[in-house]
Amino acid sequence: MAVSATEPDSDDDELDYLAARLVNGKLGGGPIEAAVDLARIEKAVREILIAVGEDPDRDGLRQTPARVARAYAELFAGLRVDPAQVLSTSFEANHDELVLVRDIDVISLCEHHLLPFRGVAHVGYIPGESGRITGLSKLARLVEVYARRPQVQERLTSQIADLLMTRLEPRGVLVVLECEHMCMAMRGIQKSGAKTITSAVRGLLKQDAKSRAEAMSLIIHG
Ligand SMILES: Nc1nc2c(ncn2[C@@H]2O[C@H](COP(=O)(O)OP(=O)(O)OP(=O)(O)O)[C@@H](O)[C@H]2O)c(=O)[nH]1
Numbered sequence: 001m002a003v004s005a006t007e008p009d010s011d012d013d014e015l016d017y018l019a020a021r022l023v024n025g026k027l028g029g030g031p032i033e034a035a036v037d038l039a040r041i042e043k044a045v046r047e048i049l050i051a052v053g054e055d056p057d058r059d060g061l062r063q064t065p066a067r068v069a070r071a072y073a074e075l076f077a078g079l080r081v082d083p084a085q086v087l088s089t090s091f092e093a094n095h096d097e098l099v100l101v102r103d104i105d106v107i108s109l110c111e112h113h114l115l116p117f118r119g120v121a122h123v124g125y126i127p128g129e130s131g132r133i134t135g136l137s138k139l140a141r142l143v144e145v146y147a148r149r150p151q152v153q154e155r156l157t158s159q160i161a162d163l164l165m166t167r168l169e170p171r172g173v174l175v176v177l178e179c180e181h182m183c184m185a186m187r188g189i190q191k192s193g194a195k196t197i198t199s200a201v202r203g204l205l206k207q208d209a210k211s212r213a214e215a216m217s218l219i220i221h222g
């Protein structure tokens with residue numbers, strides 16, 4: 001199955017379209033890591049509804065298994081995308097100081113409960129010797145591809161940092177995520193408002209405390 005960005009006219013086309021849109025609006029080609037079996041999700045959701053004591057055939061629920069299947073396909077569309085594709089374009093700019101995109105909206109699903117965690121990502125890097133940079137939107141797209149997978153916040157944070165290191169070969173990378181986890185708010189301990197902060201620091205920004213402190217202060221104070 002090829003990733004295509006033409007308008008969808010079947011479920012399969014729609015999934016490919018979503019995957020392509022994650023990378024960029026006009027991409028074609030690229031590896032698919034996992035296909036989504038909509039019928040199987042539908043069956044499972046129907047079973048869940050029965051298991052919790054609901055009637056899956058009542059009016060309001062009849063379409064729910066199919067809706068949930070489509071929603072999951074969208075929420076996990078990142079599994080169908082090779083994140084490296086996001087960084088396939090880069091350009092020369094002879095800029096050798098920090099580039100930081102702050103407050104990138106991030107919503108993912110925790111892999112333990114499949115409940116959302118939501119917050120912001122701050123992604124910064126210091127370009128490498130070649131001075132190559134990438135488009136600012138690509139940093140947000142990278143967050144999006146990794147977020148649309150079953151995740152833990154720590155892995156989401158380090159995956160973004162590691163891919164930037166390998167693809168852009170920058171001097172250093174700093175990724176900070178601040179998120180609230182619905183599995184801590186809606187159930188279990190039921191503490192809403194608690195924020196989890198994770199960071200992944202690589203290269204110069206890890207070795208040099210002064211550079212790291214400068215980047216952190218830009219994240220904290222703007
Ligand atoms: N480190 C980390 N933990 C997470 C993340 N998302 C959810 N969790 C935690 O995963 C843990 C799973 O713990 P378990 O004891 O296996 O599951 P549980 O009985 O549902 O846990 P409680 O939430 O404490 O009721 C919980 O402590 C969650 O808060 C995440 O992104 N990172």
Ligand SMILES: [Zn+2]
Binds near residue numbers: 110112113181183184
């Ligand atoms: Zn959870």
